[in-house]
Amino acid sequence: MQVDRREFIKKAALSAAGAVLIGSMPKSLMGAARGEDGLIWQKAPCRFCGVGCGVMVGVKDGRVVAVQGDLENPVNKGLLCAKGYHTSHILYGEDRLRKPQVRKNGKLTDVSWDEAIETIAKFVKKNDDTFAIYGSGQWTVAEGYTAMKFLKGGCSNNNVDPNARLCMASAVVGMLTTYGVDEPSGCYEDFDLCDTLVLWGNNMAEMHPVLWSRIVDRRAKGEKIEIFDLATRRTRTTQEADHYLEFTPQGDLAIANGICNILIQEGKYDKNWVANHCNFRAGKDGAGSPMTFEQYKEWLETYTPEYVEEVAGISPRELKLLASRFADPSKKILSLWCMGMNQHTRGTWINNLVYNVHFLSGQFGAPGKTAFSLTGQPSACGTCREVGTLAHALPGGRVVANEVHRQQTEDFWKLPKGRINPKPGHHTVAMFEALNKNTLSGVWVQVTNPAQTIPNLNEITDKLKNRFLVVSDVYPTITTDLATVVLPSALWVEKNGIFGNSERRTQQWFKMIEPPGEARDDVWQMLAVAHKLYEMGHPGMINRDGDFLFTFKDENGQEIEIWKWEVFNSPDVNVDRLLYEEYRPFTKMKHKDVAPYDVLVKNRGMLWPVVQDAKGRWRETKRRFVEGEDPFVKEGSGVDFYWGKEKDGKARVWARPYEAPPEIPDKEYPFWLCTGRVLEHWHTGTMTRRVKQLNAGMPNAYVEVNAKDAAEMNISTGNMVKISSRRGSINLPAWINGRGSPQKGLVFVPFFDESKLINEVTLQAYCPLSKEPDYKKCAVKIEKV
Amino acid sequence: MPISGYIVIPKKGTVDNLIAQLNQREDVEVGIRNQKGFALVAATIDDREAKAFGKDLEQWETVESATLVYHNFEDTVTQAATSV
Structure with missing residues (x-):
């Protein structure tokens, strides 16, 4: 009886598997499983921070209806934070951008994709040497890679920098x-x-x-x-x-x-x-x-x-x-x-x-x-640092100032010799200073909100409005308010993607749902502009074989017309995979070998360097430079810093000595100001402030004041306080002995609130080596108002 | 003994070898196939073994993907109850 029953269950298992198989799984569902609840569950990394937690995303009727921590993911083992549990809600804010817009007579006006793409291409064609791309640590690997190839390979212009400049x-x-x-x-x-x-x-x-x-x-x-x-x-x-x-x-x-x-x-x-x-x-x-x-x-x-x-x-x-x-x-x-x-x-x-x-x-x-x-950020490592979306860099740890590196990149990209410009572009702060001075004529901003995050905002905001500003985003922001062209973007599981987290883990996910309205992938947006430039005869969009810069061919040698949305969006074409596999050889150049796309599909991410062992299995590396773990370490060395400068x-x-900061409190401005984030909100709050539960938890910015300072100044929690620096001022309610408690003489303000721009107060000073601004200390005064 | 059903997508040109290799094992049975792949059922000793089998299968060089679409725990529960 037992045998019969087991045979029965086996037949049931075979029928179930067969039914799904015959149901012709689309590519995007490979690796997906249908739960008892009727939902299709698929893996993805969380959209938010650099931890890179794994989530399981439940989709029903073309909509994400559930998210849960991925028990199989070694990063979080099933656990998520408040933002992670609410990730799906970021997709469904009422004011998602759904149509491309171009500013006409001072007003953003809905236009077709064709018009928006042509508007951008015409401007870039005339100004390809003074145009910039300002990207993000929230760019997927393919997005960052496309931007690099487009501007550095196509326009001989190195003015690509990410918001990761502000954090990493x-x-x-x-x-x-x-x-x-x-x-x-x-x-x-x-x-x-x-x-x-x-x-x-x-x-x-x-x-x-x-x-x-x-x-x-x-x-x-x-x-x-x-x-x-x-x-x-x-x-x-x-x-x-x-x-x-x-x-x-x-x-x-x-x-x-x-x-x-x-x-x-x-x-x-x-x-x-x-x-x-x-x-x-x-x-x-x-x-x-x-x-x-x-x-x-x-x-x-x-x-x-x-x-x-x-x-x-x-x-x-x-x-x-x-x-x-x-x-x-x-x-x-x-x-x-x-x-x-x-x-x-x-x-x-x-x-x-x-x-x-x-x-x-x-x-x-x-x-x-x-x-x-x-x-x-979720891919500050995977995209900005590994792809190298920085003003001085090229993919694979190459730098534009090095002739050999330029030649290597030109070979990878099939560019004519000398196409890549040897002069580094502007790093982030310098980029906005150049836009301010009009030495840069325009910028394409993707996946970030600089009008809220650049330090000393008063110096840049008004001028940005006078430049050719393209913004690809998912919601209206104070940056889209200034834009010449606004492009509605696909978000998270509305597109294919790859992120690289803090611990060198590269994680892949498939598109699971369609974006709303006419929103489209950022990768496609850039490919479409590149191809429009190609059609217009821009010489940079042609490689040394005479082909379009982003040429990919199918198994029969036919060009895949990835600049056409219907092709790009087809379930039979995975542009993310094409771009990632084109990029992957770069990663071998500094022993950062990332895993093949198809291997990533099967895993909850892998820690690079990923190499094949003698049996052909792909093996990740937990600890770099350590013998027995890192395949590139010299035998017998124990620890081998194989890229050490002295070789x-x-x-x-x-x-490195102690050095006093450039601005310290004095009689006029006696307090330190420190800025930062809060648990509930992601950066400038454009996504998390649209999640009811998160916004209810932290609806507005505030200023934390030390209890003794507050007592001396007769400030109580809830009192309005004016915070002023030499650059600007804002008014905020005080919070004393709240979630945080600053040392005496220091105040803390979060930066998520677009109605209270603390970056009008912060200092435009940065590390001279990394060019990263200091948002953690400047001198301010506070007054009860 | 749990029973798990999988859809296996083989790498291009490897399907016949892969099926032959799987058919040599006593704990698996290959079912219906089409141009994309085939159905597979595996009977394992316990859940740990089931999980290990799935993970191992995904790592086979000739396997593009192996997706678990059916899993039966009932025998495990019955066994546990019997042993008590």
Whole structure:
């Protein structure tokens, strides 16, 4: 009887599988499964932050009706944050952009796609050398790659830069100057294995809540993990910390040097690790000059605990406590940071210095021992850093200033020799300054909202309106308000996509639903303009074979007309796959080998470098530079920084000094201003403010004021406070002892609220190496109004 | 013993070899096929084994994709009840 029953179930299983098979699965449903609830469930990474949580997206009748954490995804193991659980709602705001618009007689007017594309192409044809593209860490890999090839390969113009310049550039230059190649060595598994966590100005509880849960949940399982929260304000993260070390803004530079000084003075640094893996370097720029360990030791002597207390405000006891953990070789220490260190006028230096601490203590290159830069955006790594959508860069870690790199790229793209311009374009702040001065005539903005996020906004906003501004977006924003052309875009699972997260995990998803109205993919928009230029005879849109720049052929050698929406949008054509596979060979050039598209389809992302083993299986790499894990590490080296600048397999320990910030509080402007994000909102709130549940949780911006300062100024929660800097002012309600509590003399304001533009107040100063602006400190005054 | 039904899409030109290879195994049965792929049923010892089988199958060089479309837990429950 049992056998019969089993046979019956087997037949049922075969029938079910056969029925789906005969039902002719469209390509977009490969990997999808129909649940008992009648929903088609498919994997995707979350749309929001750089953590890269996996979500399962439930679709019914062409609409996303459910989202749940993906239990199979190793990033989040089924857990999501408040934003993640509400991701699907971002698709369905009432005011989604549905029609292309062109400004006519001062007013944005609905037009056809043909007219919008032709308007852009005509302008670019005349101004191809003064046109720019301003993109995003929320660009998919294919979107960023298309923009690069379009402007750098098609227009011989390097003015492509992303909003990631505002959040990750210091981490990038920090890694490049430390070990010669971008992106972290470790992975999220190190979060499970460390026993000591040091947060360098990082409010993980709100900014990376799922990873934070991954850490604090370990305590619930009985594991011990000691948390140091180095910060300028108490936050929800502080509530879980064992030690809160409150430092004066910019004091982190001195703290890191102070730890190194203690380790060396007390003879508690890891001598073998240092001898085997470190070179020493002095200087303020990116190149520096060599120095000996003895010279470095002498240089560090300034950073006594007393000096650190003077400039950073933490006591000698606190500094020694933190240093004692790095002095203990039995510890497994993980350092984490994000905007607190990166949005810093010495962002590159502080990144260098945190590596110094880990290198001197040997806390690097082993499970649980690493220094890890968290990313803000879902594909700041995958797109901006790996594809290289930066003004100076080319895909695969190539740079435009290097002739060999240009030639390699010209070969990959089949361009005539000399097509790629050797002169780097404008980085983000310089790009908007150039638009301001009209040395750049126009810009195409995709997936970002610069009229809310560029520092010192008053200087740029009015001028943008006078330039040729194309904006591809999903909702009206204060940037679309200024636009000449507005293009309605497909969002998240309305298109195919690939994101690369903080831990080098490349994750792919398929289009699951149609975008609303006439909204179309950003990739298609750029391909359509490129082809229109080709039709107009623009010489840059022709490759050296005489073909269109973006030529792809089918199995029969016939050109796929991907610039035609009906072809692009056909279920039989996957342009994302075509572009990704064209891009993939670039990634081998700096040992960042990403997995083939079809392998990504089958996996919940893979950590690059991904290589095939002897049996032909694709194998990911958890820890770069580590023997036994990273396939490119030299045998017997243990740890091998194979892209180290000195070409000896070593990384650099930098002598970078403490330097006061460019604007510090004074009599007239006696407070520090720090800006940032909140749990409920994603960046400028254009998506999350349209999600009822999230907006109800945090409807408006506010200013956090220290309780003592508030008492001295007779300010209570809810009182309106005017915050003024030398650049501008805004009024906000005060919040005292609320979600966060800043140190005395500092106020905090979130930037999500488009009706309260704190970036009219912030300072236009940036790290001279990374060009990343400092949104974390400038001088303001506050008045009760 | 769980029973799982899959749709297997083989890599181009590999379907016959793949089916022959699968037919050598006692725990699987190949069902209907068309130009895209074929149906497959697998009987495994427990859920862990079922999961491992699915994951392993996806990694086969000749497999483009293997999608789980049917899974029966009933035998596992019955067995557990019997053993109590």
